[in-house]
Amino acid sequence: MQALPWLLPALVLIVGVVIFPAxxxxxxxxxxxxxxxxxxxxxxxxxxxxxxxxxxxxxxxxNTVVWTVGTVVVTVLLSLxxxxxxxxxxxxxxxxxxxxxxxWAASVVMTSTVFVYGLxxxxxxxxxxLVDVGIIDEPYGFLKNATSGFLxxxxxxxFVSVPFTTFVVLAGLQTIPHDVLEAASIDGAGxxxxxxxVVFPMLRPALAVAAIINIINVFNSLPILKTMTGAxxxxxxxxxxxxxxxxxxxxxxxDTASALSVVNFVVIIVVxxxxxxxxxxxxxxxx
Amino acid sequence: MAVAVATAAALGxxxxxxxxGSGSGGDGENVSLELLVPIYGDKTKPxxxxxxxxxxxxxxxxxxxxxxxxxxxxxxxxxxxxxxNKPPDILELDAAGPAYATDGALYKAEExxxxxxxxxxxxxxxxxxxxxxxxxxxPTVASTRALFYNKTLFEQAGITAPPKTWDxxxxxxxxxxxxxxxxxxxxxxxxxxxxxxxxxxxxxxxGASWEKDGKMTIxxxxxxxxxxxxxxxxxxxxxxxxPGATDRTPLLDVxxxxxxxMIEGLPPIVGQIxxxxxxxxxxxxxxxxxxxxxxxxxxxxxxxxxxxxxDKQESIAKFLxxxxxxxxxxxxxxxxxxxxxxxxxAEAAAAKPELKTFLxxxxxxxxYPATNPAWGQTSGAFKSDVGQIETKSVDEVLKSIQAKADxxx
Numbered sequence: 001m002q003a004l005p006w007l008l009p010a011l012v013l014i015v016g017v018v019i020f021p022a023x024x025x026x027x028x029x030x031x032x033x034x035x036x037x038x039x040x041x042x043x044x045x046x047x048x049x050x051x052x053x054x055x056x057x058x059x060x061x062x063n064t065v066v067w068t069v070g071t072v073v074v075t076v077l078l079s080l081x082x083x084x085x086x087x088x089x090x091x092x093x094x095x096x097x098x099x100x101x102x103x104w105a106a107s108v109v110m111t112s113t114v115f116v117y118g119l120x121x122x123x124x125x126x127x128x129x130l131v132d133v134g135i136i137d138e139p140y141g142f143l144k145n146a147t148s149g150f151l152x153x154x155x156x157x158x159f160v161s162v163p164f165t166t167f168v169v170l171a172g173l174q175t176i177p178h179d180v181l182e183a184a185s186i187d188g189a190g191x192x193x194x195x196x197x198v199v200f201p202m203l204r205p206a207l208a209v210a211a212i213i214n215i216i217n218v219f220n221s222l223p224i225l226k227t228m229t230g231a232x233x234x235x236x237x238x239x240x241x242x243x244x245x246x247x248x249x250x251x252x253x254x255d256t257a258s259a260l261s262v263v264n265f266v267v268i269i270v271v272x273x274x275x276x277x278x279x280x281x282x283x284x285x286x287x
Numbered sequence: 288m289a290v291a292v293a294t295a296a297a298l299g300x301x302x303x304x305x306x307x308g309s310g311s312g313g314d315g316e317n318v319s320l321e322l323l324v325p326i327y328g329d330k331t332k333p334x335x336x337x338x339x340x341x342x343x344x345x346x347x348x349x350x351x352x353x354x355x356x357x358x359x360x361x362x363x364x365x366x367x368x369x370x371x372n373k374p375p376d377i378l379e380l381d382a383a384g385p386a387y388a389t390d391g392a393l394y395k396a397e398e399x400x401x402x403x404x405x406x407x408x409x410x411x412x413x414x415x416x417x418x419x420x421x422x423x424x425x426p427t428v429a430s431t432r433a434l435f436y437n438k439t440l441f442e443q444a445g446i447t448a449p450p451k452t453w454d455x456x457x458x459x460x461x462x463x464x465x466x467x468x469x470x471x472x473x474x475x476x477x478x479x480x481x482x483x484x485x486x487x488x489x490x491x492x493x494g495a496s497w498e499k500d501g502k503m504t505i506x507x508x509x510x511x512x513x514x515x516x517x518x519x520x521x522x523x524x525x526x527x528x529x530p531g532a533t534d535r536t537p538l539l540d541v542x543x544x545x546x547x548x549m550i551e552g553l554p555p556i557v558g559q560i561x562x563x564x565x566x567x568x569x570x571x572x573x574x575x576x577x578x579x580x581x582x583x584x585x586x587x588x589x590x591x592x593x594x595x596x597x598d599k600q601e602s603i604a605k606f607l608x609x610x611x612x613x614x615x616x617x618x619x620x621x622x623x624x625x626x627x628x629x630x631x632x633a634e635a636a637a638a639k640p641e642l643k644t645f646l647x648x649x650x651x652x653x654x655y656p657a658t659n660p661a662w663g664q665t666s667g668a669f670k671s672d673v674g675q676i677e678t679k680s681v682d683e684v685l686k687s688i689q690a691k692a693d694x695x696x
Contacts, residue, residue: 034390038369038390122537144529233482250664250667250668
């Protein structure tokens with residue numbers, strides 16, 4: 001109790017920034033809101049019933065899994081390779097390290113918009129390039145159908161997630177003491193064996209942080225899909241996040257969208273819980 | 288009834304002088320007006336900033352707080368404001384503005400402008416957004432759609448006159464598409480940006496209506512015939528590839544680049560083409576319809592005044608009258624390239640030849656049933672679903688839109 005005055009600022013911050021908004025979201029999901037935003041009273045579980053009755057929901061949930069797992073796995077794999085490379089000494093390493101930050105530093109909407117223009121079949125520079133080098137015969141509308149649009153958006157999601165992940169892994173690599181690596185080589189471990197038995201286990205905490213932050217980020221990502229696949233009709237290229245957005249903007253169902261966002265919130269908490277439980281990424285390394 | 292009670296309450300409050308600031312009393316009371324307007328283009332914000340400044344110079348006791356929002360955001364901003372019970376005093380919006388009257392939140396149209404101003408406005412536009420016979424919105428700008436066509440491509444394809452009927456349109460489009468080289472006959476934007484507009488032009492061209500007796504009527508034989516013909520245009524290669532996922536603005540750029548034969552457009556496009564591609568040889572013709580009967584989609588935006596039980600009605604009227612003064616109003620329309628909604632403004636616009644086709648199509652313009660509270664979600668359903676006619680059956684698409692339109696909100 002004595003500590004309370006010292007904890008107060010932190011508590012106020014947590015209540016104000018985390019608990020209140022989350023609580024308000026849950027509260028809204030149990031209200032009956034008109035399409036113009038007027039609160040018409042208690043709705044019970046009606047909004048939730050409506051969410052689980054939405055026809056596109058199975059497609060959207062599948063998309064969300066593909067989107068999150070696909071993007072995070074590819075991002076982490078690429079980052080592991082890239083970080084290993086950046087950990088070597090070579091001329092121009094500093095410059096390269098800076099350059100790799102760019103996709104991360106740039107606004108996601110801007111990056112996605114650049115790709116939207118680049119992939120346009122009429123005047124897109126990427127399309128023109130692919131035609132000129134002969135990979136495709138004529139310009140292709142990459143963002144004009146759900147499958148290729150969704151995959152293109154995933155590629156951009158990987159592109160913007162790689163820098164941060166690489167730097168987290170790179171930081172992890174730099175915490176590995178040199179004598180451990182030396183000991184491994186004295187014991188006769190080859191390069192592959194050293195990596196999988198010594199380096200990789202010691203990267204666990206860094207990978208845990210990178211994976212969790214990426215899962216949350218990618219799962220909740222709206223701008224990439226909104227910018228790149230927003231024009232595609234139907235819900236075949238929607239994740240729960242973009243679907244929620246369409247429920248508000250196109251269908252004007254604020255209350256249904258609130259219920260869906262609570263479901264979204266629960267899903268992400270469960271996913272992270274399972275990840276922590278099964279992968280135990282925070283476990284101490286016993287060499 | 289609710290409005291009458293609210294007005295009475297407002298008057299009562301004002302009698303007590305409860306919310307006067309410096310309390311100079313009477314006409315000199317300080318009033319602050321919140322004004323929320325959408326951004327049409329680069330000139331919108333500077334225009335309003337200047338207008339507010341000029342107005343405040345003449346009316347020192349009225350403080351106008353200007354807020355501008357993009358068309359993408361303004362609906363969400365309004366929803367949030369309504370949720371928090373903090374609407375602006377004056378709002379400019381499409382017919383979704385007058386629709387707030389169903390929540391009993393608005394002054395009547397004749398309460399927010401002087402009788403002289405009200406008289407000057409084209410009655411057709413006032414009628415376009417009435418709710419149960421009562422107008423709540425005062426029209427600010429109006430526009431109709433017409434067919435923009437590329438004369439050079441027409442010549443190359445051997446087409447002598449712009450199409451008037453659907454069959455002529457299909458025929459001409461196929462001829463232009465056959466030219467090849469990345470050139471396509473008809474630009475059909477069914478992407479989420481404004482799919483409801485393209486669909487309405489076609490459906491209205493076949494006598495369809497989206498509303499009957501207060502109910503949304505989407506899945507009708509007329510609409511089905513129209514969408515079936517649109518699908519035929521797509522299937523026979525008369526349109527650009529993937530119309531279902533093509534947004535309007537980028538497609539207009541393709542027309543401006545000279546690679547699309549025909550596309551439906553609005554008056555402001557005239558200025559855009561003149562600016563971006565002065566060499567393009569183009570012209571405007573009335574929108575083709577099934578039998579050549581003249582009809583096209585009309586859209587108007589409106590001012591509405593929110594009745595917040597504060598004594599602001601007079602100040603709102605003062606500001607709007609100032610806006611509708613000939614000079615201010617004509618400048619507004621010139622900036623945005625729209626057709627003025629006042630009689631005096633239309634006379635000024637008639638002098639401009641490029642607006643001729645649009646002005647002539649005004650009497651035949653058919654508006655969205657946008658005052659129906661269900662129109663918002665219906666229009667949203669068009670945006671998200673109608674593009675699917677490319678891959679799904681017309682029946683299925685119309686049924687899904689009808690279902691979304693029928694959801695009780």
